[in-house]
Amino acid sequence: MPQSTPLFSAESYFSTQLPPSSLEHDIAGVKEFVRRQKEERRTVVLVTSGGTTVPLELNVVRFLDNFSAGTRGATSAEYFLKAGYAVIFMHRQFSLQPFSRHYSHSTNPFLDFLEIERGTDQLSPVASDSSPESSQICVTPSKRKHLLEILTAYKAVYAAGTLHTLTFVTVNDYLWLLRAVSQELSVLRRKAMYYLAAAVSDFFLPRQKMSEHKIQSGKGSLHIEMDQVPKILKPMVDDWTGKDGFIVSFKLETDPALLVPKAQTSLQRYGHQVVIGNDLNRRKFEVVFISRKEALTSASEGTSFESTPPYAEFWLKIDPHDPSKEIEEDIVAELVKRHEVWIAGAEAPIN
């Protein structure tokens, strides 16, 4: 029987694992970004997106990964920006990003809608007859309108300086970054929202257990024994965000029967503001918001906790067959409303 190891707490995690080498540089950038948003009196949301990895070797050849293209995070970030928020987009390197997400090289490659105009102004797919100097590159007419919309929004965000991008790969990168970014954002008090859409590894290999070189195959079966990643929502709520942040976490389940109970358990256990539950196979058109009942309105209700459930369930559904509608538009709209209530409630005591 393998020797049982004590569980890592957040504290013991950070005292035994090493920070990523980019941490100092990343946090300097975040500090400056947050300072400027505070000056410009903006609300800021940290959006985490994509899956974290657990490398099996120090010289990484293999790793355990969490399934996540980053669609939820990247799409939500765009709607937050549209709603006037500044966004810190902390995402898995190479996963989807706001704006460029519309032009995935696999599903909608931009090279397919660029055309070469020869010097004589005749449109032609091949530029063999014209000199390079006279050739122009233009956008296929049918694609122009949509690209112009995206490009205009992209450039506006760049000009306003409201999007700050960070990347992580491993769960270790992610945990160190999340803590540090949350601490920087805590100066914004209630005006900071935390939208934790990343798919974070539940298990990891402590540095002390990792092999240096590629684990050699040819030795029969492979046994991997991993430790549980400490639950960081607790220190995040109680400590890193200064207790004032509006924290939204996600619960992804494959068994629909577990979805609401587990979301409720999470909210009860950590004491944050919203858990958004989604079923893996329905997440593009249906989510459920779990929150504490008294948090929904700014006035208190005379609720009797013996006879009514303490948790509100708010189901958001869209038409799964409408290709022009993205559920993140409605998710963000609902959260913006709730965040406004949260910010307004700063004078009133919160449970």
Added chain:
Amino acid sequence: MPQSTPLFSAESYFSTQLPPSSLEHDIAGVKEFVRRQKEERRTVVLVTSGGTTVPLELNVVRFLDNFSAGTRGATSAEYFLKAGYAVIFMHRQFSLQPFSRHYSHSTNPFLDFLEIERGTDQLSPVASDSSPESSQICVTPSKRKHLLEILTAYKAVYAAGTLHTLTFVTVNDYLWLLRAVSQELSVLRRKAMYYLAAAVSDFFLPRQKMSEHKIQSGKGSLHIEMDQVPKILKPMVDDWTGKDGFIVSFKLETDPALLVPKAQTSLQRYGHQVVIGNDLNRRKFEVVFISRKEALTSASEGTSFESTPPYAEFWLKIDPHDPSKEIEEDIVAELVKRHEVWIAGAEAPIN
């Protein structure tokens, strides 16, 4: 003690695991592509690229992955196309592809070099003053030349129909696809090359061992026990490719001392044409070709095997600090030469 399970052979693998649902459709496309290339008398190369995954659950939430952006495969595919080959590009979904690889959304996003020209013909980063109908999208002057080169090559390949793209995700997808594609390509006899640059999982979870739903955390440590993936180079060389294909495999190592010995062992064990060895940390500027000595020339050499090694070691190195040079250009040039010898040697008996 866990019960020891017998190793999977390629045969027992295919008789116990299920083919991907897309297999039939994929192979119909390959069959047609190969038929056309045969008519047009082209050499064809199958380029495999990117890492394979081993899902841990049937409803995939977590998976084991192999580190591979697909740079080697995507870059090589471009050079093969340039050299006049037709290419079947069998890659990990969302990994790098020929041509679009130059415009990674993370490192060189194309949105950064598009500009909006207002109707009055004045260049402006913001189109707020002009109506959408009169706005044009153009390419930043400094980026035009390079994009024009890529776009021209991309459109030429599209017009000639010399690139066929397939995707895989899991190691199961990969194995079924590799076998089926190889069998289709075998009709081309010696004119088919197989460039196996994909990072294939060494271990997997047989369907019978997978859980249906997300493995629940909160149960202490996670134990994963995996079976070895059968070595498919043997059936590939002996069977699927019809014994005539020019097969190039890769060996990636993190310990430099193991590189050449393991590459030689592989060549000896499977009997194919070339093993390209690369050290994880040096692979962008240095590789070694391992092949059998008599295969290098069309004339036989009077070699004495007792005193000289039976394997030739050919080191390819480029200047690591030259940003304009890609080692794949030289790798492909060398393989094209060797493939020509292979094709010419069709009349002569091969060892």
